[in-house]
Amino acid sequence: MAHYTLTREIPKTSAYDIVIAGGGPAGTAAAIVAGRLGAKVLLIEATGCLGGMGTSGLVTAFDPMANGEQNLVGGIMLEIVETMYERGQLPPHVTPEFWRRKYHCWTQFRAEGLKQLLDDMTQDAGVEVLLFTTLVDVDADEQSVNGAIINNIEGFHYVPSKTFIDCTGDAVLAHLAGVPCRTNPHFMPGTLCSLHAGVDWDRAAKHSQQALLEQAIGAGHFTQPDRHLPGLTRAGGQLGYLNGGHLFGKNALNARERTEGMILGRKLVREYVDFYRKYMPGCENMELVCTAALMGVRETRRIVGEYELCFADYQARRQFPDQIGVFNKFVDIHVRDCSDEEYARFQHEMSDIGRLKQGECFGIPYGILVPKGWQNLWVAGRCNSSDVMVHGSIRVMPAAAMMGQAAGTAAVQAIQTGQTACALDTERLVFSLRDQGAYLPQGTLCREMTRRDVSQDRGVNNEV
Ligand SMILES: Cc1cc2nc3c(=O)[nH]c(=O)nc-3n(C[C@H](O)[C@H](O)[C@H](O)COP(=O)(O)OP(=O)(O)OC[C@H]3O[C@@H](n4cnc5c(N)ncnc54)[C@H](O)[C@@H]3O)c2cc1C
Structure with missing residues (x-):
């Protein structure tokens, strides 16, 4: 340069x-x-x-x-x-x-x-x-x-x-x-976290997200078949905090890759919302409130x-x-x-x-x-x-x-x-x-x- x-x-x-x-x-x-x-x-x-x-x-x-x-x-x-x-x-x-x-x-x-x-x-x-x-x-x-x-x-x-x-x-x-x-060189991928409303936790909490995820991956639901899902966690009355969708290969020390990571993260969140609505009882009315302003970086x-x-x-x-x-x-x-x-x-x-x-x-x-x-x-x-x-x-x-x-x-x-x-x-x-x-x-x-x-x-x- x-x-x-x-x-x-x-x-x-x-x-x-x-x-x-x-x-x-x-x-x-x-x-x-x-x-x-x-x-x-x-x-x-x-x-x-x-x-x-x-x-x-x-x-x-x-x-x-x-x-x-x-x-x-x-x-x-x-x-x-x-x-x-x-x-x-x-x-x-x-x-x-x-x-x-x-x-x-x-x-x-x-x-x-x-x-x-x-x-x-x-x-x-x-x-x-x-x-x-x-x-x-x-x-x-x-x-x-x-x-x-x-x-x-x-x-x-x-x-x-x-x-x-x-x-x-x-x-x-x-x-x-x-x-x-x-x-x-094998840094952990980041994740763009997000908040979601409309989760009926009395019903949702009874289900294994992992089992439903495996089912959805088997049915070809995700463009990125990622079996490691930290998951949707209760963050309030009907609020859920989603830690899902790894940003593989996006190095947060590289400005372009950090930007690509945010864009990819927002795309993946849409797929996770569709997944929860379709597969997880209690999430039929789940709504995306917002994605984070900062990329979730695990390792630099x-x-x-x-x-x-x-x-x-x-x-x-x-x-x-x-x-x-x-x-x-x-x-x-x-x-x-x-x-x-x-x-x-x-x-x-x-x-x-x-x-x-x-x-x-x-x-x-x-x-x-x-x-x-x-x-x-x-x-x-x-x-x-x-x-x-x-x-x-x-x-x-x-x-x-x-x-x-x-x-x-x-x-x-x-x-x-x-x-x-x-x-x-x-x-x-x-x-x-x-x-x-x-x-x-x-x-x-x-x-x-x-x-x-x-x-x-x-x-x-x-x-x-
Ligand atoms: C997806 C994900 C899920 C996680 N889950 C958990 C969890 O469940 N529980 C838990 O305890 N931890 C969790 N962690 C880990 C944890 O959130 C972070 O590792 C922790 O917040 C690190 O704290 P920090 O103060 O070192 O850095 P950060 O929290 O990253 O804060 C750094 C701050 O510095 C600011 N900054 C950066 N560069 C500059 C600059 N040049 N000038 C001025 N400001 C700057 C940033 O804007 C930011 O506000 C998770 C991390 C990720 C990525």
Whole structure:
């Protein structure tokens, strides 16, 4: 591709303590906690609301937050769910047992309720939020970020800050700063989620969607015979949230393919609506309310961090002295194509591979949030430093929020103490997170983070 050199002067804003790019579960948790701790925080979000996949992506269910015996995900995420419950923003069938105790139980919620709550929580915490604002470039040198270049209706601005947190899901800030990232050539496909009205759940809930899907595929109903259907889930009285229709081969790091993915997603949703109306009792009057404004992306970049959380750690239920969260979710890696072999692999993975039992959990160490050697940059949420398998577990919203909360707290600690991201006192961080309601059961603490980078051992791309 030919290159064009652009040189221009752009206005510089006042300086911040923390600039956070991306207002999904990770970014909002980071911003809220840092604001509450007294930092001057700017949260920039490309869309018109906070919540990321949970709102603009219409992924309206939080993954399991408990392990069958107790709640594992505390802090901001727990506060969000409890407040949504108090505000009547969870569907009628959802009870506190869902997130406080149950094993492998999803907590459905109303996306509008989450949007409003996150507005309230960021405002109460004194966070400056800029919606419809995109991070477009980064000024960085010697493993330190000086400023973010943002773009919105006012044009370009240079935003100086003491610290930065990348919560874009795609490691946009880290990548632009020059942080090495991994990508998986066999990345999981995304899905364009959608909301539907007119579902009679008393009847619909009695039927196996999988059995009906197999029947419809056998009858040639779908242009894309995809046997992996996460499915239609109750999201309200007569409301359904559909996670169906994989966007195979559409790489979300490619603007054209992302666009093609949205168009394909909207086409597939029509086929799923016809399928449910025709095959599933209770869905005869189902109506499409809307498809999501954001493509549901499962996998793009993962940074090379001070630690890479590996499947062996997960299988060992490893606990770390510097863990900032614990989790129990199974490895959820979707089919990569429509073949029978691929579906068989997926079924095997879902039924077996290292699934944690009731009462168990594995630790998420601090080092997966810190790009290797970087001073004032953290990366939280989906683009954390983990291998493909563990990423299949911790890419989800409750884990992303725990990572965001830890990154926001760490950034404040760094500002207050002069410590860098890669040399942070992790004992102090764990104490702070416990004070904020995080469940961190490790008996042994350590002032230095656990380190390991095994990126060189892996057969995946290193994209710089
Ligand atoms: C189809 C699908 C179904 C899923 N189902 C579930 C589920 O049932 N339960 C669950 O808990 N999780 C689920 N997940 C996973 C989960 O939704 C995401 O992995 C999670 O939201 C990641 O959080 P995040 O904060 O890292 O990123 P995101 O939620 O993706 O948020 C990133 C935010 O950053 C913004 N952004 C990106 N680039 C820029 C930029 N350059 N400048 C400014 N802003 C930017 C985006 O607009 C977005 O708002 C699902 C994911 C998909 C795709």
